Amino acid sequence: xxxxxxxxxxxxxxxxxxxxxxxxxxxxxxxxxxxxxxxxxxxxxxxxxxxxxxxxxxxxxxxxxxxxxxxxxxxxxxxxxxxxxxxxxxxxxxxxxxxxxxxxxxxxxxxxxxxxxxxxxxxxxxxxxxxxxxxxxxxxxxxxxxxxxxxxxxxxxxxxxxxxxxxxxxxxxxxxxxxxxxxxx
Numbered sequence: 001x002x003x004x005x006x007x008x009x010x011x012x013x014x015x016x017x018x019x020x021x022x023x024x025x026x027x028x029x030x031x032x033x034x035x036x037x038x039x040x041x042x043x044x045x046x047x048x049x050x051x052x053x054x055x056x057x058x059x060x061x062x063x064x065x066x067x068x069x070x071x072x073x074x075x076x077x078x079x080x081x082x083x084x085x086x087x088x089x090x091x092x093x094x095x096x097x098x099x100x101x102x103x104x105x106x107x108x109x110x111x112x113x114x115x116x117x118x119x120x121x122x123x124x125x126x127x128x129x130x131x132x133x134x135x136x137x138x139x140x141x142x143x144x145x146x147x148x149x150x151x152x153x154x155x156x157x158x159x160x161x162x163x164x165x166x167x168x169x170x171x172x173x174x175x176x177x178x179x180x181x182x183x184x185x
Contacts, residue, residue, distance in 0.1 A: 029160070033058040044173045051081045056089045059161050064094040065114075066153065067105070069165030076102055078163040083107040094118070096157050098146055100125040109138045118157055120146045 022028065036057040046054050059065060059082075067082070069075035082090075083104045093114035100106060100122040108114040109132050118141035122129045132138040144152065153159065166175035 033060075033161075044171065048077070051077075052085055055082055055085050059085075059090050059093070061090065062092045062094075063160040064096060064157065066159035066162040066164075067095060067097045068162070075163070075165040076104065078165055079104040079108070082163065083111060083113065085113060087112040091115075094141070096141075096149070096153065096159055098149060099123060100129060103128075106132070115139060116141055118142055118144065118149065118152070120144050120149050 037054060040050070040054060040057060042050065042054065065082075067075055067079055069078075079102055090113050093108070094116040095105075095108060095114045096118045097105070098120045100117075100119055101124065103125065106125045106128045109117070110128075115137070116139045117129075120143065129138070133140060141157075149157070164175060164177075166177050168176040170176075
């Protein structure tokens, strides 16, 4: 029986194949997310009171989400907004972020939005994080050095969605993350 199935599969012509591999699935996923965002009609400027609507349109259950700022405290608006999303729409997120500095970072796990974390430092949220681990409400992927985590963003921890806090942005959507030291100019 196995040999017969093998022979049948070997004799099929390329036109008779019933399935194919999508080689651009990440691009297609990104395009679908951008299309969903575009249907909201905001353009490149989103009113702050509509951020939850945008997050729920582009983030899918099971996504890997990066939450970063030039300083994690700058990302408070994004993390608080994400924590306010409906767990029925957004859940099972895998968070990748350097520091769990804010209460809203841990709120994501307590509210059932996220269940996995790769990070470098938990700081003042260490006690809450330890309690969630003990209750098995969070899975720790790994505790990384900063350089390892940032490197893995480009290797195997590439986010589906990156929420980045910036000091300013222009009309084209370019982010200004902070002052560039003279030595780098």
